[in-house]
Amino acid sequence: MTNQTPEQIDSLDSGDRERLGLRVGTATLLRSWRTAGIAIPFLILFVALSISSSPFLHTTNLINILDQQASTLCIAAAGTLVLVAGGIDLSVGATYGLATVVAGEIAAHHSPVLAIVAAIAVGLLVGLVNGLIVTVFKINALICTLAMSFVIGGLALKVSGGNLIVLSANSGFYRFANAQFLTVPSAVWMTLLFVVVLGLLLSRTTFGRYMVASGGNAEAARLAGVRVNRIRVITFTLSGGAAALGGVIDISRLLSAQAASGGSALAFTVLAGIVVGGTSIAGGEGSVWRTGIGVLFIALIGNGSNLLGINPLYQQIVLGIILLIAVGLDSWARQRRL
Amino acid sequence: MSSRTFEEHPHPTADTPGDDLVVAGVSKRFGGVPALSDVSLTIEPGKVHALIGENGAGKSTLGKIVCGVIEPDEGGLTLGGQTLVLRSPREALAHGIIAIAQELTIVPGLTVAENVYLGSEVATAGFVRRRESRRRFRKLAHRVGFDLSPDVPVGRLSIADQQKVEIMRALSRNASIVVMDEPSAALSRSETAALHEIIRSLTRRGSAVVLISHFLSEVLSLSDTITTLRDGRLVRTVEAEGATEESLIEGMLGRSLSSAFPEKVLADPDAPVVLEVDHVSAPGVTDCSFVLRRGEILGIAGLVGAGRSELARAIFRDAKVSAGTVRLGGAELAGHHPRRSIYRGLVLIPESRKQMGLMMGRSVKENISLSRLDLVSRVGWIAGIRERRAVSGVMKRTTVKAANMRMPAMMLSGGNQQKLLFARSMMCSPSVLIADEPTRGVDVGSKRAIYELLAQMAQDGMGIIMISSELEEILGLAHRTLVMSHGHFTAELAGDEMNEQAVLAAAFAETNAT
Numbered sequence: 005m006t007n008q009t010p011e012q013i014d015s016l017d018s019g020d021r022e023r024l025g026l027r028v029g030t031a032t033l034l035r036s037w038r039t040a041g042i043a044i045p046f047l048i049l050f051v052a053l054s055i056s057s058s059p060f061l062h063t064t065n066l067i068n069i070l071d072q073q074a075s076t077l078c079i080a081a082a083g084t085l086v087l088v089a090g091g092i093d094l095s096v097g098a099t100y101g102l103a104t105v106v107a108g109e110i111a112a113h114h115s116p117v118l119a120i121v122a123a124i125a126v127g128l129l130v131g132l133v134n135g136l137i138v139t140v141f142k143i144n145a146l147i148c149t150l151a152m153s154f155v156i157g158g159l160a161l162k163v164s165g166g167n168l169i170v171l172s173a174n175s176g177f178y179r180f181a182n183a184q185f186l187t188v189p190s191a192v193w194m195t196l197l198f199v200v201v202l203g204l205l206l207s208r209t210t211f212g213r214y215m216v217a218s219g220g221n222a223e224a225a226r227l228a229g230v231r232v233n234r235i236r237v238i239t240f241t242l243s244g245g246a247a248a249l250g251g252v253i254d255i256s257r258l259l260s261a262q263a264a265s266g267g268s269a270l271a272f273t274v275l276a277g278i279v280v281g282g283t284s285i286a287g288g289e290g291s292v293w294r295t296g297i298g299v300l301f302i303a304l305i306g307n308g309s310n311l312l313g314i315n316p317l318y319q320q321i322v323l324g325i326i327l328l329i330a331v332g333l334d335s336w337a338r339q340r341r342l
Numbered sequence: 343m344s345s346r347t348f349e350e351h352p353h354p355t356a357d358t359p360g361d362d363l364v365v366a367g368v369s370k371r372f373g374g375v376p377a378l379s380d381v382s383l384t385i386e387p388g389k390v391h392a393l394i395g396e397n398g399a400g401k402s403t404l405g406k407i408v409c410g411v412i413e414p415d416e417g418g419l420t421l422g423g424q425t426l427v428l429r430s431p432r433e434a435l436a437h438g439i440i441a442i443a444q445e446l447t448i449v450p451g452l453t454v455a456e457n458v459y460l461g462s463e464v465a466t467a468g469f470v471r472r473r474e475s476r477r478r479f480r481k482l483a484h485r486v487g488f489d490l491s492p493d494v495p496v497g498r499l500s501i502a503d504q505q506k507v508e509i510m511r512a513l514s515r516n517a518s519i520v521v522m523d524e525p526s527a528a529l530s531r532s533e534t535a536a537l538h539e540i541i542r543s544l545t546r547r548g549s550a551v552v553l554i555s556h557f558l559s560e561v562l563s564l565s566d567t568i569t570t571l572r573d574g575r576l577v578r579t580v581e582a583e584g585a586t587e588e589s590l591i592e593g594m595l596g597r598s599l600s601s602a603f604p605e606k607v608l609a610d611p612d613a614p615v616v617l618e619v620d621h622v623s624a625p626g627v628t629d630c631s632f633v634l635r636r637g638e639i640l641g642i643a644g645l646v647g648a649g650r651s652e653l654a655r656a657i658f659r660d661a662k663v664s665a666g667t668v669r670l671g672g673a674e675l676a677g678h679h680p681r682r683s684i685y686r687g688l689v690l691i692p693e694s695r696k697q698m699g700l701m702m703g704r705s706v707k708e709n710i711s712l713s714r715l716d717l718v719s720r721v722g723w724i725a726g727i728r729e730r731r732a733v734s735g736v737m738k739r740t741t742v743k744a745a746n747m748r749m750p751a752m753m754l755s756g757g758n759q760q761k762l763l764f765a766r767s768m769m770c771s772p773s774v775l776i777a778d779e780p781t782r783g784v785d786v787g788s789k790r791a792i793y794e795l796l797a798q799m800a801q802d803g804m805g806i807i808m809i810s811s812e813l814e815e816i817l818g819l820a821h822r823t824l825v826m827s828h829g830h831f832t833a834e835l836a837g838d839e840m841n842e843q844a845v846l847a848a849a850f851a852e853t854n855a856t
Contacts, residue, residue, distance in 0.1 A: 209722045210715040217712055220701035227660065227692050227699070228713045228766065229681035288703060 042281050042294055042330075046301045053304060057311040065307070067188055071257070073303045074181070074191040075100070075250030076270070077296055080277045081202045082239075082246030084295040086145075087278055088206065089239045090219035090287035091138060095149040096247040096274055098156035099130045100266035103251030105160050107177075108169035108261030116177035124248045130156055131244020135237030153268065160263035169261040181256035191253045198249065202242075203292035215239060219287025276323065277302055280330045301326075361422025362386055363408070363439075363519055363550065368417035370403055377403045378574045380417070385519065390541060390551045392561040392582070395571035395594050396785035401554045402523055404571070408552060409441035409521045410434030438518035442525055448504050450497030455479040457496050458511045482514055487536050500647060505529060509540065520544060521552040524783075526560060530646040530811070531846075538564055556785070558587045570594055594786060602790065603818035604797040609637035615672075616805040617688070617774045619657060622666035626652035628829045629666070634774060634805040639796060641820025642809045643845050649829040650809045651693050654776045657807075658690045659683050671773060684713055689767040691760075693778040693809070699763050700751045707733045707747040710765045717769070732769060740765040741791055757788020764795055775799060776807045781815065793819055813842055825849050 053060045079096050086093045103123040111119035134152055138145045171177055181191035206212040217225035218232040226232050247266075255261045281298030283290030302323060309319045363385040370378040378400045385391050385408070393401040406412045408419070410428030419426040421437060428434045431441060448457050455475050456463075464475040479492040488506045490499075496507055505525070512520060522541070526534040541551050541564055555561050561568060561582075568585055570577040570593040577593045617634040626649040634640050642650050655661040657668050660680050668675045670686050677683070680690070692698035700709050710733045711718060718729040733747055742761045744754055751759055760780065767775055777796065781789045796819060800806050810816050816823055822836040825848035833848030 208724055210719050210724060211722055213708060213712065213715055213724070216704065216708070217701055220704055221697075223698050224692075224700055225712070227658075227680055227690060229679075229684040230712065231679060231681055288701060 042297045042301055046297050046304070049301065049304050049308070053308045053311070057308065060308065060311055063187075065311075067192065069300070069303050069307050070192045070195070071189055073299055074195040074257075075254045076274060076277065076303075077195045077299050078198050078246045078253070079243070079250045079270070080274045080281075080295050080299050081199045081292050082243040083274050084278050084281070084283050084290050084292050085202060085206060085215055085239045086236075086243045087283050087285060088219050088287060088290040089215040089236050090222060091145040091236055091239060092275075092285070093131075093134065093149050093240060093243045094146065094268070094271045094275075095130065095134060095153040095156055096243060096250075097266040097268050097270035097272075098153035098160065099127050099244050099247035100251040100254075100270055101263050102130065102156050102160040102163070103127050103248035104255045104261035104265055105164040105169060105263050107252050107255050108171060109163060111171055111177045111255075112169065116180065119177060120180060120252050123252050124245055127248020127251070128241055128245040131241040131247075132237065134244060135240030138240065139233035139236050153271070157263065157267070164261070164263045166263065171255070171259045171261075173259060177256055178259060179256075181253045189257075191257060194249075194253065198246070199292060199296050203296075206290075206292050211235070211238075216288055219284075219289070221288070273302070274299075276327050279334070280326060282330065282334070284334050285331065286334075363426075364420045365404070365408065366417050366420065368404070368407060368414040368419075370400075370407065370412065370414050376574050378407075378414070381571070381574075381576045382417075383569050383576065383579055385550050385552060386567070387518065387550050388545050388548045389566040390545055390553055390564050392553045392555060392565035392568045393571060394555065394558070394561055394568060394590060395577075396787055399571040399594070399785075400574040401571050403574075405441070405521045405523050405552060405554050408434075408519070409439050411441065435515065439521070440512045440515055440517040440519070441521045442508055442512045442523065448496045448507055451495060453493050453495055454490050454499070454507055455492035457507050458482070458492075458514055460511065462515065478514075479510075482510060486510060486513060486540050506533070509537065513540070513544075517544070517549055519550045519552065521554070523554045524556065525553075526555065526557060531849075532645075534560070556783075558590050561590070562587065591786060602793075602814070604794050606819075606821060607637075607797070607801055608821050609635050609639075609800070611635075613637055616670070617657075617807075618669040618672075620667045620669065622653070622656055622663055622668060624652060624656035624661050624663045626829050627656055630826075630829075630831055631666075632824060632831070632834075634807060636773075636803055636805055637800050639800045639806045639808055639819055639821050641816035641823040642807060642826060643811075643813065643816045643823055644826035644849050646811060648826040648849070650826050651778055652829070653826070654690060654778050654807070654809060658688060658776060660690070684770055684772075687770070687773040689713070689770050689772040689775055691763045691767060691775070691777045691780060693782065695756075695759050695763055700759060702752040703750055705748045705750060706737075706742070706744050706754070706762060709751050709762050710736060710747075710769060713766050714769050733765075736765040736768045740768055740795060755785070755788070757784045757791070760784050760788065760792060761795075764792070768799075772804065774805045774807070776809070778809045779811065780808065781810070781812070813845060816845065817842065 059065055079100065083093055083096060103126060106126050107119045107123035110122050130152070134149055137143055137148045137152070179190075181189060181194075183190040185193060206215060214225070214230045214235045217228070217230050218235045222232050251266065254265075277299035278290070278295045279285060279298070280301060281291070281294035281296070283295060305319055305322055309316065365381060365383050365385070368378055368381050369376065381400070381404060383391070393404060395401045403412065407414050410431045410433050413429065419428065426437065428437070428439075434441070449460065452460070458479060459475050464471045464478060476492050483490055483492075486509070488510065490503060490506060490510075496504055499507070509525065526537055529537060538560070541553070544551055553561065553565060562585060565582040567579060568582050568590065569579040570590065572594060613636040615633045616636050619630060619632050622630050630653055632640070642653070644650050652661060656663050658680055659668070659675060659677055659682065670688055675683060675686060675688065683689075696702065707729065711729050715724065718725055718732050730747065737744070737747065740761045742765055743758055751762060754762070780796065781792050784792065793815075796806055796808065808816070808820060817840060820840070822834065823840050823845060824831050825833040825835065825845055827849055833844065835844055835848075
């Protein structure tokens, strides 16, 4: 976007030119990382895996990857909105766990619909509480959601009594995530729909603009008439709801639920996907579709090394390095802007 | 690095007059765009050498080359005939060249004294000798006439006081050449006077001062030599004696500016009242009342910290109002969020565009349309074409110059960034506009454009409240002026009573009494 022709540069006043000169190089680089960013390494990895491993490119394997990543994708899509609006949500793993046991307990005795609705409602409620604590009591989002994850984890144990909940495969609950349509399970369809809706929400609506403004410069946004607190509460609520949706999808796929499922590992996997996708941890910048690619990129590393029989410890090391590169690029880019 | 300090050697350079610093044929390009082309000048010891020019003329670039922040592409520096290659500010410091930067480089969490001695701590075996450094600090503070406590965290100070810390840090080192980039931009009048005294005492001791400033009166009263730059080229270097503001402006612009301010078109005294502020009290504001009429430009003058911005934010319903009412177009303005005020037709251009105004990393378009996205969207869905059309409309009216509206705001010059805020306000079509320091950090050409914009908006029927620390601006533009001091109004001036003397007298009212 910043490929300025010489004429355009001439049409600027002198002040612009001096600043442009300084920044046009880095800005172009940054822009191309942010817009294409993770898509290029993703494609390279995809092609490399297609060549080096024959089972990789099978439809079954690819659908499998998507099916396994369904919950992570949903949670990361909503998490992107939280980050863009200037927050962070570390409680999604715990919320996910709480949602699975709530859904499991109810589905064991009552209707599957009630189980799904109740679990998602619980997730939304948790998110709402997170958002209110962060905005009303002005507690740092990182600490607030970390603390909340302990509270929620405890609640989940209380609900399940510490037991593993196992559901029967005959229940209608199973069909929620496993109904096949065009040979693709409903979990994948739901995820696709959810990610597209959140993506459009961020990029095409006034609400999306308000999120970007709130994360980019909260003070300026407020003085420009954006209800920053309200926007942030909504993003946290969506994130809680998405965590619950992810939990419900997974319990329907796996038919077992446990308070400790998810946990901090899930929260960090989600965050890794978002950050690898190029969303700024400082807020005000990010996109849902790139988060999707980021999550799938991490999944491909896992899937690929399984198929190629690579020791999983290398997976972790590679993932760690990729994360550092992504965050490093982001902070480098922000330094340039000051 | 030199460990000698200003206070240990009260006359560090008095008996050894410094050498001439010669800048010879210096050029610098940024990404292929020339910022400086073949500039040569001589900085003499014991003199104040001013660099003036519009934003982007290259004066800051030249200043940065002198103090080692950037290296020139062509040409070079010599100090007393010796070639001088400066690869970092540290190397410049070793030659006694010190910069006081335009952007503050203080550490908010450290105390005043810790900041002043940052990097040159008074220490024994790595342990900072606090008492000793406090003692030295007091001595230094006394010498420069700044009244600062050494133990206050700098983050709690006002911008002006933070700048004093920066100046003291530079003075605590032994400087033979001091480069000051816009040192008085954030200072109040009395603080500026103190700064000027410091500059004079520096030159009396034989140091050279390179002064980069937008304030021509300051330049004329302080400098010995004035170099004017335009578009990276040296226009001319003249003796300050004999130069006038007009001649300097002409050199900066390449044309003469017939008058700095547009002609005043006074509002009809019977025009309907658009804003009524009735006994409003808020944090920093006590019992303020006034009315604003359609088409009127009301200036609010006063010292920094007199409560002007606080009053603006109270009217805008951004600050808690403890007493009194604000009526906009006859109806009371309630609510506790700026959004309500904006939708009712009251907008604020805040004092700091970087911190409170713009999302620097976002596009021109997003910055402009943010306040009234409802006008270009349907049930929350933004209509791309309608948004672009609306934005380009207000950009044209406010003369924002940008290559395209997808450019990030940070890439624009200060003047154009400020115009973005005017464009955003215009998109709200308000009945009342509050502009807080609308021309801070803006070059001469953009200032004129903003003055015209304000005058035009008033003629179109807006009521405008203009808060400014620049007296000429208030006198040149406002139809009526309220002067604030210590949170309340001390004078209301209109017509002939509105002059420098009267405004200053009211601004300083009670300052001495309390």
